[in-house]
Amino acid sequence: MAVTYELIKRCPQTGARAGRLHTPHGVFDTPMFMPVGTQATVKAMSPDELKAMGAGIILSNTYHLYLRPGADLVAEAGGLHRFMNWDRGILTDSGGFQVFSLGPLRKITEDGVNFRSHIDGSKHFLSPEKATEIQMALGADIIMAFDECVPYPAEHDYARLSTERTTRWAERCKQAHTRKDQALFGIVQGGMYKDLRSQSVRDLIALDFPGYAVGGLSVGEPKPLMYELLEHTAPQLPENKPRYLMGVGTPDCLVEGVMHGIDMFDCVFPTRVARNGTAMTSRGRLVVKNAEFARDFTPVDTECGCYTCRNFSRAYVRHLLKTEEIFGLRLTTIHNLHFLLDFMKKMRQAIIENRFVAFREEFLANYRLS
Amino acid sequence: MAVTYELIKRCPQTGARAGRLHTPHGVFDTPMFMPVGTQATVKAMSPDELKAMGAGIILSNTYHLYLRPGADLVAEAGGLHRFMNWDRGILTDSGGFQVFSLGPLRKITEDGVNFRSHIDGSKHFLSPEKATEIQMALGADIIMAFDECVPYPAEHDYARLSTERTTRWAERCKQAHTRKDQALFGIVQGGMYKDLRSQSVRDLIALDFPGYAVGGLSVGEPKPLMYELLEHTAPQLPENKPRYLMGVGTPDCLVEGVMHGIDMFDCVFPTRVARNGTAMTSRGRLVVKNAEFARDFTPVDTECGCYTCRNFSRAYVRHLLKTEEIFGLRLTTIHNLHFLLDFMKKMRQAIIENRFVAFREEFLANYRLS
Ligand SMILES: [Zn+2]
Ligand SMILES: [Zn+2]
Numbered sequence: 100m101a102v103t104y105e106l107i108k109r110c111p112q113t114g115a116r117a118g119r120l121h122t123p124h125g126v127f128d129t130p131m132f133m134p135v136g137t138q139a140t141v142k143a144m145s146p147d148e149l150k151a152m153g154a155g156i157i158l159s160n161t162y163h164l165y166l167r168p169g170a171d172l173v174a175e176a177g178g179l180h181r182f183m184n185w186d187r188g189i190l191t192d193s194g195g196f197q198v199f200s201l202g203p204l205r206k207i208t209e210d211g212v213n214f215r216s217h218i219d220g221s222k223h224f225l226s227p228e229k230a231t232e233i234q235m236a237l238g239a240d241i242i243m244a245f246d247e248c249v250p251y252p253a254e255h256d257y258a259r260l261s262t263e264r265t266t267r268w269a270e271r272c273k274q275a276h277t278r279k280d281q282a283l284f285g286i287v288q289g290g291m292y293k294d295l296r297s298q299s300v301r302d303l304i305a306l307d308f309p310g311y312a313v314g315g316l317s318v319g320e321p322k323p324l325m326y327e328l329l330e331h332t333a334p335q336l337p338e339n340k341p342r343y344l345m346g347v348g349t350p351d352c353l354v355e356g357v358m359h360g361i362d363m364f365d366c367v368f369p370t371r372v373a374r375n376g377t378a379m380t381s382r383g384r385l386v387v388k389n390a391e392f393a394r395d396f397t398p399v400d401t402e403c404g405c406y407t408c409r410n411f412s413r414a415y416v417r418h419l420l421k422t423e424e425i426f427g428l429r430l431t432t433i434h435n436l437h438f439l440l441d442f443m444k445k446m447r448q449a450i451i452e453n454r455f456v457a458f459r460e461e462f463l464a465n466y467r468l469s
Numbered sequence: 470m471a472v473t474y475e476l477i478k479r480c481p482q483t484g485a486r487a488g489r490l491h492t493p494h495g496v497f498d499t500p501m502f503m504p505v506g507t508q509a510t511v512k513a514m515s516p517d518e519l520k521a522m523g524a525g526i527i528l529s530n531t532y533h534l535y536l537r538p539g540a541d542l543v544a545e546a547g548g549l550h551r552f553m554n555w556d557r558g559i560l561t562d563s564g565g566f567q568v569f570s571l572g573p574l575r576k577i578t579e580d581g582v583n584f585r586s587h588i589d590g591s592k593h594f595l596s597p598e599k600a601t602e603i604q605m606a607l608g609a610d611i612i613m614a615f616d617e618c619v620p621y622p623a624e625h626d627y628a629r630l631s632t633e634r635t636t637r638w639a640e641r642c643k644q645a646h647t648r649k650d651q652a653l654f655g656i657v658q659g660g661m662y663k664d665l666r667s668q669s670v671r672d673l674i675a676l677d678f679p680g681y682a683v684g685g686l687s688v689g690e691p692k693p694l695m696y697e698l699l700e701h702t703a704p705q706l707p708e709n710k711p712r713y714l715m716g717v718g719t720p721d722c723l724v725e726g727v728m729h730g731i732d733m734f735d736c737v738f739p740t741r742v743a744r745n746g747t748a749m750t751s752r753g754r755l756v757v758k759n760a761e762f763a764r765d766f767t768p769v770d771t772e773c774g775c776y777t778c779r780n781f782s783r784a785y786v787r788h789l790l791k792t793e794e795i796f797g798l799r800l801t802t803i804h805n806l807h808f809l810l811d812f813m814k815k816m817r818q819a820i821i822e823n824r825f826v827a828f829r830e831e832f833l834a835n836y837r838l839s
Contacts, residue, residue, distance in 0.1 A: 139788065143795040146780075168763065168788040176766055176784060184780045393538065396546055410516075410554045414546060418509065418538040425513040425795055 100309050102241055102282035104129075104341040104362070110455045114334055114360030117450040120156075120341055122188045122240040123280050124180060127155025128447055129341065129362035132348065132439045133190060135370060138163050139173070139183045142370050143425070143432045146185045152405065152437040153444065156188030156240070158365040161233055162197035165223075166216055170236040178238030190241040190365070192345075193230045193272075193286075196248050196314075207247070209264065227271035235278045242283050243312065244272040249290040251318045258290030266302040273306055284310040284343065291320060293331050300335045311336050312343040313361070317352065326355050333359040350379065350442055351466060354459050357446050369439050373431035376420045379438050383467030387413055387431065388420045399430075405437035406430075470679050472611055472652035474499075474711040474732070480825045484704055484730035487820040490526075490711055492558045492610040493650050494550060497525025498817055499711065499732035502718065502809045503560060505740060508533050509543070509553045512740050513795070513802045516555045522775065522807040523814065526558030526610070528735040531603055532567035535593075536586055540606040548608030560611040560735070562715075563600045563642075563656075566618050566684075577617070579634065597641035605648045612653050613682065614642040619660040621688045628660030636672040643676055654680040654713065661694060663701050670705045681706050682713040683731070687722065696725050703729040720749065720812055721836060724829050727816050739809050743801035746790045749808045753837030757783055757801065758790045769800075775807035776800075 105119040118129040134141045134149060137160045141149055149157065164173060176182040179189055198205055198214045205214035211226025227245040234242035246265040249258045265288045276283045285308035289295030303311060313332055316325045329344070336342050341363060344356045348366020356364060369379060376388030380400045387399060398408035399416060407416065407430040419427025449458035475489040488499040504511045504519060507530045511519055519527065534543060546552040549559055568575055568584045575584035581596025597615040604612035616635040619628045635658045646653045655678035659665030673681060683702055686695045699714070706712050711733060714726045718736020726734060739749060746758030750770045757769060768778035769786060777786065777800040789797025819828035 138792045138794055139785070140794050140796045143799075145796065145799065163792075167792055168784070172764060172784065172788075175764060176782065182782075182785055184785075394542060394545060412546065412552075414538070414542065415509070415552055415554075418542075422508045422533075422537055424508055424510050425798060426510045426515065428795060429515065 100282065101280050102309055102341070104310070104339060106338065108451045110450050111453065112456050113358045115357050115446075115450050115455045116360055116362070117447045118341070118362055120188075120362070122156070124189070124240050125155065125187045127188060128444070130353075130357045130443050130446055131155055131363055132353065132443050133158045133363060133365040134436050135160075135365055135367045136183070137367070138167065139179060141436075142374065143428045144436070146183070148406075148433060149185075149436070150187070152433070153440045154187070154436070156190060156363075157185065158190045158192065159237070159239065160194070160197065161191045161230060161237065162194035164191075164237060165194060165233050166218055170233040174236040174238070180238065188241070189239040191234050191237050191239040191243065193234065193243040193245040194225055195230065195246045198225050199247055209267075211245075227268040228275040231272045231275040231283070235276065235281070238278075238281065240281055241310065242276070242281055244269040244283060244285050244308075246286040246288060246314060248318065249288050249315045251291065251320045253290045255290075255292055255295075258288075258292055258295055262288045262290070262295050262299050266299065269303060269308075270306055273308070282309040284308055284312050286312045286314040286345070287332060287336075288315045289332075290315060291324060291328060293328065296328060296332045297335060300332060304337060308340070310341040310343065312345050314345045316344065317346045322352065325352070326359075329356065329359045329361070333361060336360075348439065350381075350439070351463070351468060353439070353442065354446065354462055357450075358455070358459060369435035370432050373435040374428050376417075376427075376431065378431055379435045381438075381442075381462070382465055387416050389417075392417045399434050400438065403434060403438060403441075405434050407434040407437075470652065471650050472679050472711070474680070474709060476708065478821045480820050481823065482826045483728045485727050485816075485820050485825045486730055486732070487817045488711070488732055490558070490732070492526070494559070494610050495525065495557045497558060498814075500723075500727045500813050500817055501525055501733055502723065502813050503528045503733060503735040504806050505530075505735055505737045506553070507737070508537065509549060511806075512744065513798045514806070516553070518776075518803060519555075519806070520557070522803070523810045524557070524806070526560060526733075527555065528560045528562065529607070529609065530564070530567065531561045531600060531607065532564035534561075534607060535564060535603050536588055540603040544606040544608070550608065558611070559609040561604050561607050561609040561613065563604065563613040563615040564595055565600065565616045568595050569617055579637075581615075597638040598645040601642045601645040601653070605646070605651070608648075608651065610651055611680065612646070612651055614639040614653060614655050614678075616656040616658060616684055618688065619658050619685045621661065621690045623660045625660075625662055625665070628662055628665055632658045632660070632665050632669050636669065639673060639678075640676055643678070652679040654678055654682050656682045656684040656715070657702060657706075658685045659702075660685060661690060661698060663698065666698060666702045667705060670702060674707060678710070680711040680713065682715050684715045686714065687716045692722065695722070696729075699726065699729045699731070703731060706730075718809065720751075720809070720832070721838060723809070723812065724816065724832055727820075728825070728829060739805035740802050743805040744798050746787075746801065748801055749805045751808075751812075751832070752835055757786050759787075762787045769804050770808065773804060773808060773811075775804050777804040777807075
């Protein structure tokens with residue numbers, strides 16, 4: 100198998116677990132946060148900077164790479180790893196999420212989805228077979244089954260039909276997938292309905308994927324509802340396979356995800372808010388761009404050991420952001436990704452040292468939601 | 470003296486010279502190209518990246534820093550070096566060039582210049598004393614006298630009156646300058662008139678500055694005219710002081726500048742064209758963004774050893790530029806600055822090894838002007 104999960108330690112009080120994922124491009128510790136590199140680059144970062152902050156795997160978007168520069172071009176370059184000079188793990192999504200979020204521009208059938216490019220309006224078709232073929236050309240270590248992310252809110256009927264189709268599509272993806280050096284993960288859907296979640300898990304387990312994602316959460320529902328569904332769904336997934344919660348990347352959601360036994364996460368949140376001038380810290384968000392930091396010569400986060408915090412002040416970072424300097428975006432992005440990756444390391448260490456529950460409580464006591 | 474020039478080797482056939490400049494923030498070899506960091510950052514670069522490519526000194530703009538974040542704030546941060554975490558040399562210009570190029574928004578008197586901010590239209594006044602005071606607050610190693618860059622074309626009368634005023638302003642700057650840990654350079658003007666250039670040199674030498682810049686060239690005049698004036702002016706400058714040609718940064722102009730005995734150069738050209746998708750090479754410009762490079766998996770410049778050329782292909786860099794990714798701007802900027810700094814090193818080595826004339830001829834034979 101291309102990708103295997105090694106369980107290192109289980110939290111005795113919660114579902115949290117520390118593990119290790121073995122991929123064709125190295126081994127990384129879990130729980131792990133995957134920085135998002137939509138267009139074959141994690142926005143504003145170099146591969147070296149990502150390595151320096153301990154990123155073991157990044158996520159890239161099939162939809163965007165399919166449109167630009169094209170999967171055939173990436174294949175000709177020797178695959179995504181070589182194209183972007185990244186020799187650690189890569190996961191590509193299936194393109195489903197982007198295609199479905201295009202809204203009125205798309206048409207769904209059992210066969211697949213007709214859609215128009217958000218760039219030039221050109222017509223395209225994506226199906227389980229096509230999404231798998233593109234992802235094989237891109238050559239990531241982990242690829243995802245083509246699914247529909249059930250929107251929120253959705254009627255039970257819609258969620259059921261969509262989830263059943265996602266399962267049929269997952270089977271078609273599996274049949275289309277022939278590369279032995281990459282792992283195809285299935286995606287659990289089911290909307291906000293526990294019966295559908297359970298059904299989805301059972302059906303996908305029957306297909307025996309090397310890893311499972313929980314999709315369709317963090318799509319606008321209240322956080323307590325998301326946690327409730329996560330608590331319901333995650334424990335049903337096989338213990339010997341990696342579990343990936345899609346689209347989650349705020350510290351409070353990460354700690355809850357880990358508590359329920361999730362190993363992998365991805366989200367554009369840390370990089371996106373960084374470019375808007377917001378820093379993530381263990382106490383909550385800090386809008387570095389705000390006027391109050393104009394003459395603040397302390398680091399962005401005094402508890403942080405990242406390149407930004409070791410070398411530059413809030414006043415300097417704010418100046419760069421106010422004057423729209425690229426280096427400002429680099430500095431906030433470095434800080435946010437470092438912070439999140441470090442946060443994952445700390446959770447893992449807490450699990451290993453049998454103090455995850457205390458870690459979570461202390462974190463929640465200090466963290467200001469905003 | 471804060472800054473001293475050490476002559477290492479003179480070219481026996483031309484005015485070219487290899488030297489070394491000693492500053493309060495380190496020693497650097499000359500001839501040297503100074504990357505421009507307008508707003509206390511060389512666009513898209515980190516200080517570490519600049520060091521890795523051998524930058525010994527950078528230039529920052531007084532006009533921009535005065536408006537944002539303000540010289541008092543930079544002083545409060547501990548000066549420009551500390552504010553931007555750069556421990557090598559810094560040169561600040563006087564702000565004159567920016568203020569004068571604002572055109573109809575400014576009014577010149579013997580006392581100084583009234584102008585409006587290009588950001589918010591607010592009214593400001595800059596004089597020799599004020600420009601010097603701001604530069605003392607910023608704390609660069611080398612600061613520049615407040616001058617008027619005579620526009621091209623200009624009548625002899627206008628050029629004469631302007632140049633005489635620039636000399637009077639230079640004297641006022643010298644009187645206002647009290648920091649012993651920084652050097653104030655005078656700026657030779659005189660437009661395209663040899664008599665005025667000679668007059669300007671004589672008057673400034675009488676004021677005994679620790680270094681001299683040649684200003685008012687590369688302002689739109691034909692290159693042969695610029696070279697003619699440079700050939701006329703540079704040899705009149707003292708041999709034991711550094712000579713700085715302002716606003717020059719294309720390889721062909723750099724080689725001519727060095728031939729006439731210039732030690733320091735600055736220009737936004739390499740960083741600006743980089744962000745437009747153009748790479749500088751020893752054979753001329755390469756528009757990486759062009760469609761012809763879409764499937765070109767060779768480096769931007771096969772003769773280059775920079776981070777970009779060692780790790781990424783033209784196809785990847787083009788993809789990043791087409792999709793407006795920040796990392797694309799970083800990669801082209803790294804290449805262009807590395808190329809120019811390396812070009813300076815090669816010229817220096819040629820001077821030291823008594824083969825500068827041959828170096829220049831070979832370069833010109835291979836370089837395609839565009
Ligand atoms: Zn930090
Ligand atoms: Zn290069």
